[in-house]
Amino acid sequence: MQLTFLGTGTSMGVPIAGGFGKENLDGDPRNVRWRCSAWIKTDQSSIVIDTGPEFRLQTIRSGLSQIDLVLVTHEHMDHIAGLDDLRPFCYKQEQTIPVYGSKTCLNAIRRRFDYMFGPNRYPGATSIDLQEITDTITFRDLEITPLPAIHGKVNVLGYRVNDVAYLTDVKRIPEKTKPLIRGAKVMVLSGLRWKPEHPTHMTIPEARATADELGIPKTYLIHMNSYVNHEETNKRLPDHVRLAYDQLTVKISGN
Numbered sequence: 001m002q003l004t005f006l007g008t009g010t011s012m013g014v015p016i017a018g019g020f021g022k023e024n025l026d027g028d029p030r031n032v033r034w035r036c037s038a039w040i041k042t043d044q045s046s047i048v049i050d051t052g053p054e055f056r057l058q059t060i061r062s063g064l065s066q067i068d069l070v071l072v073t074h075e076h077m078d079h080i081a082g083l084d085d086l087r088p089f090c091y092k093q094e095q096t097i098p099v100y101g102s103k104t105c106l107n108a109i110r111r112r113f114d115y116m117f118g119p120n121r122y123p124g125a126t127s128i129d130l131q132e133i134t135d136t137i138t139f140r141d142l143e144i145t146p147l148p149a150i151h152g153k154v155n156v157l158g159y160r161v162n163d164v165a166y167l168t169d170v171k172r173i174p175e176k177t178k179p180l181i182r183g184a185k186v187m188v189l190s191g192l193r194w195k196p197e198h199p200t201h202m203t204i205p206e207a208r209a210t211a212d213e214l215g216i217p218k219t220y221l222i223h224m225n226s227y228v229n230h231e232e233t234n235k236r237l238p239d240h241v242r243l244a245y246d247q248l249t250v251k252i253s254g255n
Contacts, residue, residue, distance in 0.1 A: 001252040002041045003164055003186065005244045006048070006058035008222040009033025010192065011078040013054070021226035030230040030245035035078045036168050036222050038188065039064050040161055044140040047071065049159060049166055055082025062247060066093070069139055070128070072101035073168055074156040075108035083113060087126040096127040100137075100144075102157055106130045133157070147180055149173050152200030160184060163252050165216070168223050171200050178214060185252055187216040188244065190223035194233075204233065208241050220244040 007013075014033040015022035025031045035052030039062060046066040050073055058064070067089045073079055086097055101109070109130060115122040136145040147158035147165060150172040158167030158177075163185040167173070170190050173181070181187065191207035192198050202210065204221065211219035219241045224233075230243050237243075 001162055001164065001254075002249060003188075003252065004039040004041070004062055004064075004249045005188075005220070005222065005246060006037040006039055006062055006064070007034035007052060007054060008224065008244045008246055008248075009035055010223055010225045011035065011076065014224070014226045016226070024226045024229075026229065028230055030243075031226075031228075032246065033224060034058060034246055035081075036190075037079075037082075038166060040142075040164065042141050042162075045069070045142050047139070047142070047161070049073065050079040050168070051082035051085060052078050053081040056085040058082075059085070067097055070097060070099040071133075071144070071157075071159050071161075072099060072105055072109070073158065074102070074151060074154060075105040076154075076169070077112075079169075080105075080109060080112070083109065083116075083128065084126055086128060087124075090127045096129045098131050099128045100131050100133040102146075102155065103132050104155065105157075106132060145180055147173075147177050149177060154200075163254065164188070169200070170202055171198070173210065181214050181216070184216055185218065185254075186250060187211060187214065187219045188222055189219055191221035191228075191243075192223055193225050193227055204228070204237075208237065211241050216240075218242075218250075220248075220250070 034054040038049040047069040049071045116125045145160040149170045151169045165181045165184040166188040168190045191204040192201040
C-alpha cells in the first residue's frame with residue numbers, strides 16, 4: 001500500500017489567500033500546505049480521502065489518474081469543494097464514482113452541489129454515487145472502517161484503510177473509536193499548532209499524546225497552520241511522530 005499526502009494544510013491553506021502569513025515561511029517547500037487530502041494506492045485500488053479546493057492541482061502534480069472510490073471526512077468546504085474535479089475521471093473511466101461519508105455529510109453535498117443530482121441534473125455534471133457508511137466495508141483489496149470523531153460540535157469520520165488510520169479535523173476521539181484504530185501501522189492525525197489550545201482541533205502536543213496512548217508505530221501530523229515550521233517542529237517531536245508534507249509518499253508493507 002502507498003499513501004500520498006496530496007495536501008496537509010488548514011482550512012485556509014498555507015500561506016492563506018492574499019499571501020498573509022507568508023513571512024513565516026523560510027523557503028522550505030514543506031511549509032507550503034494545500035488543503036488536506038490523501039491518495040491511497042494498492043495493486044487493485046486507487047482511492048482518495050477528501051477533495052478540497054486544490055484537488056485538480058493536487059491530482060496533476062501527484063500523477064493521480066485513476067479514482068475508484070472517494071471517502072469524505074465531513075462537510076466543510078475545505079474537504080468537499082473539489083468534488084466537481086472528479087468530472088474528468090468520470091469521463092475517462094466511463095463510470096460513476098462512489099463517494100462514502102456520513103448521512104449528514106452526504107445531505108450537505110446534495111444541497112451544495114444540487115446541479116449534480118435529481119431530475120434537474122445538469123448535462124455532463126460529475127457523476128457520483130453517494131453512499132452512507134456506518135460500518136466496515138470491503139472494496140477490492142481494501143477493508144475500510146469509519147472512525148467516528150469529534151470536531152468541536154461537528155461529528156466527523158476518520159477512516160481505517162487496512163493498516164492506515166486517517167483522522168483529520170479532530171478535537172477528540174471517542175473511547176469507542178480507539179479500539180478501531182489500535183493495531184494500525186500508520187496513523188494520520190491533525191495537529192493544528194503548538195499552542196494555545198483550540199476548541200475544534202488538536203494541538204501538536206495533544207496529537208502526540210494521542211499517538212502515544214494508542215501505541216501506533218508511526219504517526220504523521222497534518223492540518224498545520226502557517227506558524228508551524230516543518231524542520232523545527234520535527235526536531236521537537238519523537239521519531240515515531242513526524243509532520244507530513246504535501247507530496248510525501250509513505251509505503252506500508254503487508255498490504
